[in-house]
Amino acid sequence: MTDNKFNPITKFFGDKVPQDSELPLDLSGAFADAGIKKAYVIMITGRCGSTWLAHMLKDAGVGVPMEYFNEQSLRHYTGLVGADTIEDFFAKSLQEFSANSTFGFKINPTRLFWLGAKLDIDRTLVRGGVEWIDMRRNNIVKQAISFTRAQMTGAWHQIRGEGEQDETVELPQSIFDDEYSDIRDNIWKNIRNIVQQERSIDQFYANRNMKPMRLLYEDLLDSRASVFSRVVTQILGSQPEDAGISLPETKTIKIATEEQWELDMLRRFPSEIESVYRNR
Template identity: 30%
Template sequence: MLARLSAKLSGRPSSPFFASLRDSRPLAKRYLIATTGRAGSHFLCSRIADHANLGFPMEFFNESYISQFEALFPSPNLADFEAYVGANFASPEGVFGLKTDWWRFGVARNLGILQSLVSPPDLVAYLYREDFVAQAVSQTLAVATQIWHSRDVSTHPIADLHAALTYEAAAIEENCRSMLNQEYLWLQFIEQSGAPSLQLAYEDISRDPDPAVAAIAQILGVPLDRDPPPSDAVTRQGTPTAQLWAQRFREDRPDFVAFWSDYRGLVVAA
């Protein structure tokens, strides 16, 4: 999908309007929120935006963002999208962040999408979840319900939607493997890029994201001049079904869980 969008927009001429945005404010700092899904990136990035000094890191490699941009403006191209994102989501000081999973990051990098905004990164903040089984269960439930965040509109309580689903160990294992592979590839990228990096655990972020925000700002050398009150705009979606499925998967796949508890990040999950 991302490749098709890139091909569609790349053949168009650039708009002089967006070109003026591109030249209006050079970036001073670039950082990546490197995630694997259901690892707290949405919660963390919302809190980063509350502080303002670090910009508003969002999923700009997500196909839906590019599609919505194309729908809003007449015949834009990829350079226009890059100019628009850089001008509107960087901080006044020129600090820009972008969050992405590995799969989209790899495709976007090969296609050259938004490269002036992310390369070279001044920081790669790598998010992971200590409990990879709970993470995979959360992904499986989100895919099945298409409810990804607490702000998503639903006519039924999320706990009821989860309770109506059928447990599938194979789907959970598939999501485990996808996330474990992304973790391995992110760690390889961080090592090879030589960029400053920071590892942030979901379990810590979900309790209090502010220390993570402060750590990102410190590495980037950006002072945080605001002390925004805690926001309840984004909340956790844990349900009894998620807990039951995680426990059942550990019982159904003990060898799988034990192996990846030992070799996580060291080998690819074939």
């Protein structure tokens, strides 16, 4: 499914396959074996509000959608369930990381294609009634700035009640001056990566005639209850009778300089950024 020579998921699990099987594996039967009645995939591009949505779904008992196939967390999650092969990890994840017979996970396009080297995505996740939710952020400049800030400080997420993450790296108030070209370059790198991810997953959808549910971070921010209600209905097929959905007190990590950084980028690269939006 991917021509990438570097595939950390393949590297992590190795080449072991069950007897009389070949890669990629069709694990569609694992859902029924684990008693899963509803399943979903949240397709992300990072810094798009998916962690916020995931905690809302978890708190509402609609699965526990985390990044189980992120190469940086594979060792943690495989250790929790005691698995060393992809088929064992997938089967045990359905049991251990589900809630109310519902299982979901988050993944970005690159990792989905990496996963496709081990797991038959079409037979396991596309043709089996799994719901797909595509979450993006309309303001790609702020999304890229959020990536850059997190990369510089190491503070990626903040959930209320889980303690504050201190940003020990001092950030400049403005990045307009020449001395901050490295920060601007990193923002551009993140913009290009986001665009590439969006295009690759859109091609994936088009090739399969898929119509995923599409969400924007800005809509979740503006109309949290109604958007969340739509998501729950999409996953479960109907709104639960106890529609008193719990909306956790999550918050975004926002720096005072974020608005200024965006203005600096727009002042430095007005036509280039407009081109990104027009061709996105």
